[in-house]
Amino acid sequence: MRRRHTFLAAALLAGAGFAAAPAAAQGSLNLYCSVQVEWCQAIATNFQRDTGIRVNMTQRGSGETLAAIRAEGQNPRADVWFGGTGDPHLAAAEENLTQAYTSPNNAQLHPWALAQWNQSNQRAIGVYAGAVGFGFNTELLARKNIAPPACWSDLLDARFRGEIQVANPNSSGTAYVVIATLVQLMGEEEAFAYMRRLHPNVNSYTRSGTAPIKAVARGETGVSLSFVHDAVTERNAGFPVSYTTPCEGTGYEIGSMSIIRGARNLTQARRFYDWALTEPAQRLGFEAGGQLQTPSNRAAPLPPNAPDLGRIRLIEYDFAKYGRAAERRRLIERWDREVGSQPR
Numbered sequence: 099m100r101r102r103h104t105f106l107a108a109a110l111l112a113g114a115g116f117a118a119a120p121a122a123a124q125g126s127l128n129l130y131c132s133v134q135v136e137w138c139q140a141i142a143t144n145f146q147r148d149t150g151i152r153v154n155m156t157q158r159g160s161g162e163t164l165a166a167i168r169a170e171g172q173n174p175r176a177d178v179w180f181g182g183t184g185d186p187h188l189a190a191a192e193e194n195l196t197q198a199y200t201s202p203n204n205a206q207l208h209p210w211a212l213a214q215w216n217q218s219n220q221r222a223i224g225v226y227a228g229a230v231g232f233g234f235n236t237e238l239l240a241r242k243n244i245a246p247p248a249c250w251s252d253l254l255d256a257r258f259r260g261e262i263q264v265a266n267p268n269s270s271g272t273a274y275v276v277i278a279t280l281v282q283l284m285g286e287e288e289a290f291a292y293m294r295r296l297h298p299n300v301n302s303y304t305r306s307g308t309a310p311i312k313a314v315a316r317g318e319t320g321v322s323l324s325f326v327h328d329a330v331t332e333r334n335a336g337f338p339v340s341y342t343t344p345c346e347g348t349g350y351e352i353g354s355m356s357i358i359r360g361a362r363n364l365t366q367a368r369r370f371y372d373w374a375l376t377e378p379a380q381r382l383g384f385e386a387g388g389q390l391q392t393p394s395n396r397a398a399p400l401p402p403n404a405p406d407l408g409r410i411r412l413i414e415y416d417f418a419k420y421g422r423a424a425e426r427r428r429l430i431e432r433w434d435r436e437v438g439s440q441p442r
Contacts, residue, residue: 174362178355223355230348235314290437380393
């Protein structure tokens with residue numbers, strides 16, 4: 099994210115019109131949140147309202163959050179990490195930075211959410227899913243007489259010189275999913291050759307995974323590599339935004355949740371974890387901020403106009419391999435050397 103936002107739930111409750119309540123009697127929860135700020139605010143506010151547990155919430159991208167959890171490994175400052183792409187959650191599990199937990203609400207979840215839980219040795223569970231694609235500003239591309247991209251190969255065309263934004267994988271889980279997707283689609287050598295060829299067409303590598311689609315919405319860039327539900331969110335907000343998914347196939351995220359190893363408020367952390375897997379809690383992303391990810395609770399409806407993953411050509415994304423800390427680190431370091439450091 100471009101800015102780090104820290105919100106005390108007491109202030110959130112006051113802003114939402116709730117009384118100051120029996121929060122102190124119920125204890126507190128320190129929450130790291132890696133979804134959009136409106137969604138983070140909504141879950142903090144509603145969880146405190148429902149339970150009386152005071153929430154101290156910090157919102158930032160998943161790559162930054164993983165770095166913070168690593169740095170705080172001997173003295174954890176957070177109890178729960180909610181949201182963000184699943185790969186860094188798997189890396190945190192592998193590094194013993196999170197702890198196993200079995201929620202009684204597991205039985206309500208889609209198989210893909212439980213697959214994440216099993217692959218992480220019960221340390222990370224899926225809370226939503228979303229596919230990678232191309233967001234684009236329809237008015238800007240029409241004005242420049244540029245046809246929208248339909249395939250990964252299209253992005254290398256000279257017509258997109260300086261027209262594309264994608265996030266930096268050092269801070270953004272979205273960007274890492276893009277890299278891992280290309281490696282799985284093309285093979286590693288061809289994927290890095292592709293990214294080197296794409297580099298001249300990229301005008302910025304942003305800190306946040308959602309920044310490129312917001313730049314598309316504002317007309318600051320023509321095309322973004324984004325999760326396609328974020329493109330629909332911008333379109334629903336009235337911006338001239340549309341999206342396509344790559345003809346060759348694309349990867350996807352399983353946005354996840356983990357309890358931090360050494361959590362000081364473990365009882366409250368488990369209560370939040372159980373609550374976040376319920377159908378009412380999983381409606382909050384759409385209700386609070388128009389977010390359109392596919393919820394992991396089977397009873398939670400797909401939000402209106404949300405991309406249907408069943409109609410997108412998805413690859414068999416290898417979460418176990420590309421969620422490993424060493425593989426993630428290796429691919430990002432190679433991207434730094436061969437792509438991110440190159441002049442444009």
